[in-house]
Amino acid sequence: DPDEFAKRLTDPDGDESFYNTSPAISPQGNKIAFITNRDFFFSLYIMDANTGEIITKLAEGNQSPNFEELNILTPGLTWSPDGSKIAIAALSHGYDIIYIFDVEEDDYYTLPIKMDGVQSVTWSRDGKQLAFIGQNSRQTDIYTYDFNTKEIKNLTDDIFTDKDPNWSHDGKTIYFSSDRNGYENIEDVPAGFKIYNYDFSQLEIYALDVETKSIKRITDLPASNETSPIVSPDGSQILFISDLNGINNIYKKNLVFASTDNYVNDIKDIKPIPVTNSQSGLYQLSASEDGKKLAFSSLYKSSFNIFLLNNPFESELDVNELPLTKYRQGKLNLDAPPLELLKEENESSKDSTDFNPSKFFAGNDSTKKYGDSITVDFGNYVFGTEQVAVSNEEKSDTLGLIDNLDERGNFKINKYKINFAPDLVYANAGYSTLYGLIGTTVISFSDVLGNHRLIGVTGLQIDLKNSDYGLAYYYLAKRIHWGIEGYHTARFVRLLRLDPRGFFTSNLFRYRNFGVSGSASFPLNRFYRFDFGISVLNVTGENLDNILEPTENVTFTVPQVSFVHDNVLWGYTAPIQGTRYRFDVFGNLGATDPGKSFYSIIGDLRTYLRFFYDHSLALRLSGGYSGGENPQRFFIGGTENWINRTFATTEVPIQSASDFAFLTAVLPLRGYNYSERIGTRYLLANMELRFPLIRYLLTGGIPLLFNNIIGVAFIDAGTTWYDNSKIKLFSRNTAGSIITDDLLVGTGVGARVYFLYFLLRFDVAWAYNIEGFSSPKFYFSLGADF
CATH class of the missing domain: 2.40.160.50 (membrane protein fhac: a member of the omp85/tpsb transporter family)
Incomplete structure (x- = not known):
């Protein structure tokens, strides 16, 4: 467990949190900024790096348009080199922007950056630039922002996904994680490259020259993912997280630099050395400027906690590699081609050219365990799924698309068709203070994208005149949600009326309300919206106990405007x-x-x-x-x-x-x-x-x-x-x-x-x-x- 080799700084039992992540240790190593849900909502806190005591709360997410989300799944926290400011990416008014917090003044301002997604913000050692992951509708790249020139540069600008940028000690190199798998430069990508035919599930560590934009590969471990690179103060070592043995642990590598330009060499063939051997996965590394303290997050006793590891670049285990978990062993076997595995297992019994996947045994029938004279009935046995032969008829019975490729091998583009399918069907019962027991049945339909919704409501009683029913359609594809509804309701209530004798008697009234309405909901952001509507309704009131009393019939046209915050x-x-x-x-x-x-x-x-x-x-x-x-x-x-x-x-x-x-x-x-x-x-x-x-x-x-x-x-x-x-x-x-x-x-x-x-x-x-x-x-x- 992580608490055996590192100090746990958060206490879920004491602060009643279960999610403490995104640690960013200050350059001086005395403070840690992190995101926690100890307030129910996710908030940005600063704690003492030695004792774990809370120093202050900087921001509260999920409560205002400025901090709609703190991006807990793709966090990015970083300190300025002097430890006076913190940069964080957060969702605001529908876009990710970068906030700069002044820790001492308890104030913040924003940078002129507005993207669909901003992740993993990191401050350069000289304090002049920020590097971050920026995402638009097409791709994810590494960007830099210069505080002096206000210039934003795209350093990678390719189709591959980049993550976890981190500056080198001299600010000339950015180390990062990516799924580019050998495509170190955009020129290496062949014409007609299709990302959907490419295995983009595996991440490796790369080094990016900020000036020339050239990329060198640091790791080459095809069966694992490498993330969260951290460079030592002297630039001689790099720490990163890898699930090489099946669990996220910290590994390190020595860096080798070219004598000509002092740029890191391609060291992918150098074997990494494990620094930790944790049974719980480790995530999100952050190191102090002197490299003496390393903060990370890990799942411990059903909660994510912040841990502190001392002298991480000097730490070593007694072994050069960690034993593989059963999960990793099984995954390695599954990743191998099944035919090759079968060949290896049967190479002594059959030539590979004669291999038949529907036939597994050579020689006598081994199912006759008790000899040829005894027959065993396997009719009620349950067999495993390994090496099960599939008939041609079964193979053809699939859910795959038929003829979905064009003559060039590209997927055909088909026009989207709206097909409604039921989302839910339920009946409920309620009680009205004015009209007593009420029961309705609700049926809701929508299309696959959720852009169109149909809702039907019924509460049938005897005939349509005495029943409740309604139908509504909502168009939800755009920012403004449009709706149109048609409805009928009938209610029965006893009211006192003066009879011809001058006495008040109880009369049964039926009130009917039927009409149509249109609505539009315009969200300013997640917490504020304007609602608009107009209804045309006809209301009738009938005295069922006195047919001589005339029926009241009134039509209303009601426009409405609402402003809502929640x-x-x-x-x-x-x-x-x-x-x-x-x-x-x-x-x-x-x-x-x-x-x-x-x-x-x-x-x-x-x-x-x-x-x-x-x-x-x-x-x-x-x-x-x-x-x-x-x-x-x-x-x-x-x-x-x-x-x-x-x-x-x-x-x-x-x-x-x-x-x-x-x-x-x-x-x-x-x-x-x-x-x-x-x-x-x-x-x-x-x-x-x-x-x-x-x-x-x-x-x-x-x-x-x-x-x-x-x-x-x-x-x-x-x-x-x-x-x-x-x-x-x-x-x-x-x-x-x-x-x-x-x-x-x-x-x-x-x-x-x-x-x-x-x-x-x-x-x-x-x-x-x-x-x-x-x-x-x-x-x-x-x-x-x-």
Whole structure:
């Protein structure tokens, strides 16, 4: 294990991380910059190279457009020669760019480099240049950036893949890893060279003369991959990683230089010497300027950790080569031509010209183990796949493409055809606070590229008039995602109506909503986007218990614009870190009925502060305003998907077809009933503490397992109103004491647990009016929290 020959600097048990990689040791050897997920997201940290103690955090990835990704699969971290700055490649606004961090000032700036991919940034010893791997749509090459001239040079400019550049001690040579396999210069590549007919899976170490761009091969180990070259301070040795024995270990070679130009000779025939013999693979070497310290990453006890090895150029093992693992031995055998192996095994029994792959034995039938007089039935035996003869009929039955090459041997180019195939088919059940149990079946189709998507939704009941169904098509090939939907919904609800005798009676209403809508989603980056849409919907309301009451029929044309930000990290039942907000502007134009026109402006801001690993404080502020001839109404009180619901209005507060289409519940506000307040304007604030209540619980009697039961403690406050001049947040009671009036405040505690198919929520809450608390109100509900 790596901790037997190197010092482990990271502690997954202590910092609760499992991914610590991309170590870059400072030239002075006293600090190490690295990427870790100890904050759940991948972040850039600096630690003490001797003790492993964290010094500072420079950047946090996956949270903002500037650091959408820290490129953990192709990392590149490097220090300036004086140890004051760090360069790193990161994804920003859809492109990889290079950031320069000032370690002392805790600030950064970017270089004028914008490519599809930037990897493996490395600083020259004189501090004047950066070398890095740049990728465009065609190829991957080694580039340099000059800080003085701001010039970017492509040093390789060929079809082969280059990786892990590292400067020599004098800055004249860049050592790197590549799959070019002997094509050291672009002139060596023959005309008509096809990369898809070439084995590009094997990497070797090469040396590149920065001035002349000539390339020399350093290693030639066809059965292994060599990566991450590091040159000694005096330029006499090179360290690199190789899986020569089947496991990534550190090897070294002596470098030989030409006397004429002091450029490294072709030393591919010199055998490398192993420096380590680790059972866990080693990755991403980084050495101090004096070569006394070497940092690397390795998988140790199910986590990637950072290790420090002292005096790597002086370290040697007692053996000159490492024993091959069984995996490597098997791979070497598999890599050999099967026919040649069979020839070697059977050369004493048959001449190679008479070899028949369907016949393996010469002489007597060896399956007759017990003699010729006894027959063994092998009908129920299971045989291995080695040396199995394949008939011509079986060989012709393949999934290979037929006639897919042209007369020159090139692959034919065929026009892409859209063929939809099912992605998923599932049925779900839910509970609506207004309409009760709801069930739907969803079927989703897409093409091979995922550019086109069809989604069908059905919830059939008796006939089409009483059922839910819809069909949507989305075009996802470009940056803007386009969509068009058609739908029909039917809901049944009992409402109180005044009968001819002057009594309120419960009547069954059926509301139907059918229409079409178009949408467009324009992402500014991974975390921000604009959504646009327009809907044309027709809503009808029918009193099924009183056919004399006329059917209400209203058509709405509703354009909408939304601005959305979201970078939250979800916990087990709800978000626990990050920020999300949404601002919507929409309304009915009143094209068919000006008396039904309205406009609404709604904002919802939520932020989550994580602490103690998986504890979180959730804060939310939401508000809305609606105006026009027929403004949208909002009601507050209760919680989402409340099963044992009660209404302050004794019924669902739907008064018209407009309410059915646009009445909005602003939740949660626990401690109160549904529709405790109704208005055309609202404000709502929530604060909720989320924490693990029970990690693991196994009940007796009936053995039921409950794990990750999440506890919550909350305060909700909000109000709705119609007229700004009439709102009264506080008032005085008969005793003259100040109490809340239109302002509703509730507080309580609860628990969340997954049980069977559903996320169950239980809350107990009390309304608070300054004067005191109400009696407790209990909430059983379904779904995730805000």
